[in-house]
Amino acid sequence: MAFGKGHHLHLVDGSAFIFRAYHALPPLTRKSDGLPVGAVSGFVNMVWKMIEDNKGPDAPTHAAVVFDKGSHTFRNDLYDLYKANREEMPEDLRPQIPLTREATRAFNLACLEQEGFEADDIIATLARQAREAGGRVTIISSDKDLMQLVGGGVEMLDAMKNLRIDSEGVEQKFGVGPDRVVDVQALAGDSVDNVPGAPGIGIKTAAMLINEYGSLDELLERAEEIKQPKRRQTLIEHAEQIRLSKQLVQLDDHMPLDYGLDTLEVKDPDPEALLEFLTKMEFRTIVRRVSETLGVEAPTIVETSDTPAAPDEPEMPESKPFDLEAYEVVRDAEALQVWIDRIRDRGYVAVDTETTDLNEMRALLVGISLSVEAGQACYVPLMHRDENAGGLFDGDSLAGGQMDRDLALSMLREVFEDDSILKIGQNMKYDAKIFASVGIDIAPIEDTMLMSYAMHGGLHGHGMDTLAERYLGHKPMPIKELIGSGKSQITFDRVPVDKAAKYAAEDADITLRLWQTFRPGLHRARVTTVYETLERPLVPVLAAMERNGVKVDRDTLSRMSSAFAQKMAALEAEIHELAGESFNVGSPKQLGEILFDRMGFEGGKKGKTGAWSTPADVLEDLATTHDLPARVLDWRQLSKLKSTYTDSLQEHIHPETGRVHTSYSIAGANTGRLASTDPNLQNIPVRTEEGRRIRGAFVPEEGNVLVSLDYSQIELRILAHVAGIDALKEAFRDGLDIHAATASEMFGVPLDEMTPEVRRQAKAINFGVIYGISGFGLARNLRIPRGEAQGFIDRYFERFPGIKDYMDATVKFAKVEGFVQTLFGRKIHTPEINAKGPGAGFARRAAINAPIQGTAADVIRRAMIRMPDAIEGMPAKMLLQVHDELLFEVRADAADALIERAREVMEGASLPAVHLSVPLIVEAGQGQNWADAH
DNA sequence: GTACTCACG
DNA sequence: GACGTACGTGAGTACG
Numbered sequence: 001m002a003f004g005k006g007h008h009l010h011l012v013d014g015s016a017f018i019f020r021a022y023h024a025l026p027p028l029t030r031k032s033d034g035l036p037v038g039a040v041s042g043f044v045n046m047v048w049k050m051i052e053d054n055k056g057p058d059a060p061t062h063a064a065v066v067f068d069k070g071s072h073t074f075r076n077d078l079y080d081l082y083k084a085n086r087e088e089m090p091e092d093l094r095p096q097i098p099l100t101r102e103a104t105r106a107f108n109l110a111c112l113e114q115e116g117f118e119a120d121d122i123i124a125t126l127a128r129q130a131r132e133a134g135g136r137v138t139i140i141s142s143d144k145d146l147m148q149l150v151g152g153g154v155e156m157l158d159a160m161k162n163l164r165i166d167s168e169g170v171e172q173k174f175g176v177g178p179d180r181v182v183d184v185q186a187l188a189g190d191s192v193d194n195v196p197g198a199p200g201i202g203i204k205t206a207a208m209l210i211n212e213y214g215s216l217d218e219l220l221e222r223a224e225e226i227k228q229p230k231r232r233q234t235l236i237e238h239a240e241q242i243r244l245s246k247q248l249v250q251l252d253d254h255m256p257l258d259y260g261l262d263t264l265e266v267k268d269p270d271p272e273a274l275l276e277f278l279t280k281m282e283f284r285t286i287v288r289r290v291s292e293t294l295g296v297e298a299p300t301i302v303e304t305s306d307t308p309a310a311p312d313e314p315e316m317p318e319s320k321p322f323d324l325e326a327y328e329v330v331r332d333a334e335a336l337q338v339w340i341d342r343i344r345d346r347g348y349v350a351v352d353t354e355t356t357d358l359n360e361m362r363a364l365l366v367g368i369s370l371s372v373e374a375g376q377a378c379y380v381p382l383m384h385r386d387e388n389a390g391g392l393f394d395g396d397s398l399a400g401g402q403m404d405r406d407l408a409l410s411m412l413r414e415v416f417e418d419d420s421i422l423k424i425g426q427n428m429k430y431d432a433k434i435f436a437s438v439g440i441d442i443a444p445i446e447d448t449m450l451m452s453y454a455m456h457g458g459l460h461g462h463g464m465d466t467l468a469e470r471y472l473g474h475k476p477m478p479i480k481e482l483i484g485s486g487k488s489q490i491t492f493d494r495v496p497v498d499k500a501a502k503y504a505a506e507d508a509d510i511t512l513r514l515w516q517t518f519r520p521g522l523h524r525a526r527v528t529t530v531y532e533t534l535e536r537p538l539v540p541v542l543a544a545m546e547r548n549g550v551k552v553d554r555d556t557l558s559r560m561s562s563a564f565a566q567k568m569a570a571l572e573a574e575i576h577e578l579a580g581e582s583f584n585v586g587s588p589k590q591l592g593e594i595l596f597d598r599m600g601f602e603g604g605k606k607g608k609t610g611a612w613s614t615p616a617d618v619l620e621d622l623a624t625t626h627d628l629p630a631r632v633l634d635w636r637q638l639s640k641l642k643s644t645y646t647d648s649l650q651e652h653i654h655p656e657t658g659r660v661h662t663s664y665s666i667a668g669a670n671t672g673r674l675a676s677t678d679p680n681l682q683n684i685p686v687r688t689e690e691g692r693r694i695r696g697a698f699v700p701e702e703g704n705v706l707v708s709l710d711y712s713q714i715e716l717r718i719l720a721h722v723a724g725i726d727a728l729k730e731a732f733r734d735g736l737d738i739h740a741a742t743a744s745e746m747f748g749v750p751l752d753e754m755t756p757e758v759r760r761q762a763k764a765i766n767f768g769v770i771y772g773i774s775g776f777g778l779a780r781n782l783r784i785p786r787g788e789a790q791g792f793i794d795r796y797f798e799r800f801p802g803i804k805d806y807m808d809a810t811v812k813f814a815k816v817e818g819f820v821q822t823l824f825g826r827k828i829h830t831p832e833i834n835a836k837g838p839g840a841g842f843a844r845r846a847a848i849n850a851p852i853q854g855t856a857a858d859v860i861r862r863a864m865i866r867m868p869d870a871i872e873g874m875p876a877k878m879l880l881q882v883h884d885e886l887l888f889e890v891r892a893d894a895a896d897a898l899i900e901r902a903r904e905v906m907e908g909a910s911l912p913a914v915h916l917s918v919p920l921i922v923e924a925g926q927g928q929n930w931a932d933a934h
Numbered sequence: 935g936t937a938c939t940c941a942c943g
Numbered sequence: 944g945a946c947g948t949a950c951g952t953g954a955g956t957a958c959g
Contacts, residue, residue: 639955
């Protein structure tokens with residue numbers, strides 16, 4: 001039947017339905033296996049309600065559900081920042097997307113989507129066609145972007161509020177008729193979609209201007225006539241940006257479509273197909289309702305034994321015991337295919353890789369374990385060596401009974417790179433890097449370690465052993481049983497396959513069970529957003545940075561090592577001479593005996609073990625009166641630089657890449673900071689001239705430069721914001737030297753009369769505040785009497801009373817709730833806060849510091865997560881993060897462009913989630929090595 | 935394996 | 944009134 005006069009087309013904004021369903025509903029999982037289906041369930045209910053509500057005389061004759069497809073549209077080509085501030089799609093929503101398509105078809109509704117276009121464009125095109133054919137259209141959506149389509153037989157319907165929107169409704173919302181909505185939107189911009197518009201002009205002003213001038217074109221043409229000088233200037237200066245904005249908001253109603261309106265005719269749902277889908281999803285209520293309405297018998301949904309924990313129950317599930325004998329060894333393609341089918345059926349899989357090395361850059365893939373259901377897991381051995389062939393010549397031959405590695409990987413690739421299948425791992429960054437090394441880009445992912453970090457940060461570690469014991473009541477098989485320890489340790493590929501399989505499959509099994517346990521907990525603890533925006537998206541970003549590595553010049557380090565060794569030998573001789581005897585300068589115990597027992601110096605302290613303690617500050621005091629401690633300090637500095645940096649860094653240069661590849665632990669630091677290990681590249685010297693030379697060994701490849709961008713005073717800025725200190729905020733807004741400003745405020749010294757000494761004291765106090773200041777700590781840091789330090793603190797609190805209030809409030813919150821929070825919702829638990837004794841002081845200061853340090857950590861995490869997209873296409877790589885600094889390597893001619901782009905991302909990183917009342921400022925530098933890039 | 939020391943933010 | 948303290952990390956060395 002050809003669409004025409006008297007016909008009525010319903011166009012449903014399907015993507016909006018999905019997001020509404022996802023965010024409005026608690027996380028629902030399919031009972032039998034834990035598959036996330038909350039959004040599907042909500043979607044199905046909304047579609048069903050829509051169908052029921054629209055029966056009767058005005059029922060649609062034609063209908064379609066329209067979806068967005070892909071994230072890149074022609075609008076991104078017009079403006080690369082379009083929708084750039086959108087948070088990533090939550091990963092537990094991703095596998096539900098194909099299911100909503102399936103649901104639509106199960107309802108016998110046309111399901112439309114097209115690559116490169118938004119759902120809105122398809123809707124616009126169909127609405128135009130229907131109107132031109134003389135029919136009526138109802139758009140089921142509340143999206144204001146669609147309001148431009150209203151009029152001439154087109155209406156909108158907000159299905160949630162059951163509200164019809166016609167031309168009049170649009171005029172109420174925008175102050176202009178539907179035909180001028182685009183003009184108003186172009187002027188006002190849209191923060192949600194990141195449409196720039198004209199700065200300082202909102203919907204109200206935009207509507208007024210359009211009404212006055214009739215149209216946007218007219219307005220821009222006659223902008224000179226505008227009376228308000230500022231507004232006139234804005235419109236003239238931003239005319240291009242406004243025209244671009246119009247292009248962005250203007251829907252394309254002439255899309256090429258492969259189907260006509262005629263094909264969208266409404267058909268009744270086929271009860272069998274619909275109920276089959278709903279039964280598969282295990283939606284009991286809707287199955288019953290649909291059956292009743294359609295007058296058919298409801299199919300039964302099989303009850304399964306492993307019921308997930310109810311919301312208030314503890315997180316320990318009553319689960320199947322672990323049975324190592326039940327695990328399967330996959331030895332051929334047929335067996336692997338069976339597992340792949342099971343995975344596709346489920347939509348998710350727990351994965352674990354076994355390798356030859358804990359360091360991903362050296363590690364070779366040995367085998368892969370998979371699990372799709374608690375208690376059921378398999379191991380796919382790939383590169384195990386023949387344990388019996390330990391001889392001189394056949395020691396490297398492969399053990400029998402293993403699949404061809406390349407075949408197995410090509411089969412698994414289809415699953416690991418499939419957008420609709422969730423891959424669950426414990427510390428997925430490790431596995432992602434291993435897979436990257438064999439050319440597999442694993443996504444989307446879920447990480448049980450990071451789920452635990454988001455939920456239990458501060459309570460305990462997040463390694464698999466800890467989590468399995470705490471939350472599954474199960475102690476995993478220790479790896480030592482397989483590979484031994486110490487000198488006789490072997491690599492995993494030497495472990496017999498059958499033994500290896502039990503260990504490996506158990507890990508996948510545990511990971512799957514942890515995921516099932518943690519999933520509901522994440523929402524209950526209200527940290528889903530933290531996990532989804534600050535933890536999980538960081539995994540691929542860090543994996544890429546670590547694989548990039550940073551080039552380190554071996555010769556520079558080697559020359560420095562030799563020079564240090566010579567100087568140390570000379571100092572050592574001098575020290576022995578001064579001491580009158582030979583001893584190990586590197587032994588604090590022996591040094592203490594020389595200094596305090598034999599030479600009779602005062603001021604030494606003994607440690608827990610009764611040995612003398614000789615930290616640098618004590619030696620510094622002694623150095624004022626004697627040469628020996630001074631020489632020891634020099635020796636220690638060189639010793640540190642040599643062993644920790646110039647020597648050890650050389651050993652970390654990767655033989656193939658010639659670069660140093662650190663590893664970041666995401667869940668290591670309690671506050672949300674990253675930690676760098678193996679080697680630690682977050683503590684490369686910078687404070688002394690001698691040490692700073694080590695940074696000179698960090699270099700770019702030929703034709704490139706290193707670019708460093710760092711947040712200026714980010715923690716103090718955050719403090720000013722969270723504690724609401726107006727004086728500090730103003731100082732930051734005015735771009736003042738914050739330590740000098742603090743000193744001026746405290747001591748009444750005018751800024752232009754500030755002395756370095758007074759500024760230094762204020763600086764120490766500023767840092768002290770962030771650390772949960774104490775008179776003792778400040779006194780020690782500034783080397784002043786304790787009473788004087790306390791006086792400073794009292795004066796500071798007097799000048800900035802908000803700080804004290806903030807500290808007290810934070811501690812009180814921690815005592816009541818057991819945790820503190822960052823501005824982005826990260827929780828840091830404080831289990832010791834109510835303890836008695838000295839521990840209470842530590843916990844108190846940690847609780848004060850955590851929200852500040854943690855918020856800063858969250859900010860740079862957000863910047864890092866956005867960075868790959870922001871610098872896409874530029875000849876630049878992000879290499880390192882050092883808490884408030886990001887280091888890039890970029891082709892020399894693109895350095896300035898990179899700085900501009902990266903700075904924009906970093907300075908705007910808190911948005912749109914948090915609007916700080918102080919600006920975030922990023923300082924940038926570039927050079928031929930890391931020292932010069934500062 | 936623990937303690938001490940010291941490099942960074 | 945005494946006690947013991949700046950916050951967060953990782954790594955190398957000595958020593959038991």
